[in-house]
Amino acid sequence: MASGSAMTEPYGREGLPLEQARAQILEALQPLGLEETLPLTQALGRTTAAPVVAAAAVPGFRASIMDGYAIAGAAQPEPGQQWRLVGASAAGAPYGRALVAGEAVRILTGAVVPEGSERVLPQELVAREGDQLTLVKPSGPNGWIRQPSEEAAPGQELVPAGQRLGVADLGRLASCGVQQLRVTRRPRLGLLISGDELLPPGVERGPGQIWESNSALLTALLQRLGFAVADQRVVVDQPEPLRAALQELAQGCDVVVSTGGVSAGDSDWIRPLVEELGAVRFWKLFLKPGRPFAWGQVAGVPFFGLPGNPVAAAITALQLLWPALQRLEGAELQLLPRLKVRLEAPLRRGAGRPELARAQLAVAADGGLWARIEGTQASSRIGSLQGADLLLEIPAELGALEAGTELWAQLLRLSVF
Missing domain, CATH: 2.40.340.10 (MoeA, C-terminal, domain IV)
Structure with missing residues (x-):
């Protein structure tokens, strides 16, 4: 994002509508384009850097869907028809040859269906005496066989690029033999909390002081959304320490987020300091809660100035910071349903x-x-x-x-x- 002059009142007193603010932010951002390789067990919630395709057919063989008997041939049998039991096929231990007319094998769920068979009879439809099988109930049209490419065919795309990986994605990838994959690197986020009245929880309060909660609230919210705070500062409302904190966070992080200090009060130093070190593109939202919100850049790094009130900070983070982090990560944008x-x-x-x-x-x-x-x-x-x-x-x-x-x-x- 290029530096430029601040726009302090671009939308009048009321501020910028939420949808326009989100569109303006997303239009200005591009994915970071950084990647890393992770084992599948560590990839939950991460975003794919490239499509993931199946290397082979899955399951790769015709498998029985039921416990029962694989019978020779493909025709639908009629009650009273008989077969001779010649062997068994279990999961991981297939029957070794093709079936010929009049033959059947005992088969268990997930086992390989032998060549020469196109149908499995569920065991509750069959009567067995020694090695003699008799169909005693109508079998119906279902052959109860899972095809070799039911889950995936060779070269089939399993997950597209830019998709955030969920529980089902990881399960399917594992079933298709994927052990590791390329994902995009998450943005490093620097959090700046400003306020003279703030104390860490657990410290005894003095007159007019409050326990600082924005860092705990926002860190937990971002973790729930799949992002982490890489660096965090709690700084008094004084220009010099705030300037230094902004510069240090911009140097070490991909995004700088502050809470408080972006309105027009006597101790609201964040917005003028951002204007000095970079640019403020807009400040104020036409929204409740969340009017005092600033967006711009510090030393070329995207900057989000959230309100100081905790609920307003959380709501604006959810509505504007979260989509921006998705864009920077290279993920397909997901908003709340x-x-x-x-x-x-x-x-x-x-x-x-x-x-x-x-x-x-x-x-x-x-x-x-x-x-x-x-x-x-x-x-x-x-x-x-x-x-x-x-x-x-x-x-x-x-x-x-x-x-x-x-x-x-x-x-x-x-x-x-």
Whole structure:
């Protein structure tokens, strides 16, 4: 990102709408383009640097789907038809020759179906006396055979480039013999927390002091999203130590993130220092919570100035920092899925700014989806994030909302597979 003059009021007092802010940030960023090789067991949540293809067919042989009997031929048999049992095929111990008419082998689930057989009869359909088998129930059209390329054919793409690897991806890759793969390197993130009033948790508070929580909140949020903080500083609101911290973080990291200090107060030094060391592209979001947000660069490194209030910091990190980190990593962009819900109870609010309200998802007996809001929505109250399943998207023009109001919501729960 090239340096340039700061744009301190490009969108007036209200700030930049969230969607426009996200688009502007993503347009300015390019993937870092750095790669590393990891064993499959360490690749969960990482992003593929290149397509992964199957080296061979999987399972690679015709396998039985049922415990039963592999019979010679391909025709669908009729009740009363008989075969002579000539051997057995178990997983890892296949029968050694092809079947001829009138022959059958005992076969177990996952075992190789012998040549000369196109059908497995489930054991509950067959009566056995010694080595004599008799079909006693209709067999139906299913042959109960898994084909050699059912999971993958040779050269088939298993995972495309730019895909974040999930549990199912790793399971499938392992089943196809993949032991290691190339992934993109995650961005190194530097976190700067500023404030004269901040104390580490566990230290006795003095007048006007608070325990610092943004570092714990953001570090945990980023870990949940698959990213880690490489360097972290908690610095007083003084220009010289803040300038030094910004410069050091920019030198050692791929992204610099701060909380607080980007508004227009007497002790808000971060924004002017970023303007001095690089550029501020915009500051202020047309959003609640999250208005005091800055985006730009420090010494050529992308910079995100999050609000100081913890809830606002977490919400803007989720909406803007997370997509940016995905872009830098080279991953296919994933935003939170959206669904429609109804308010379980009335919500008092004033019109003016769009809001992302924290809520729990309640499912009614009839399957209806409802949003339950408990406590205040103050951007300083971390309790509003506890147990939250949803971010309710409340349009700017809506004031007080009645119970039953239908709204779009972003689903916060992450996928399992």
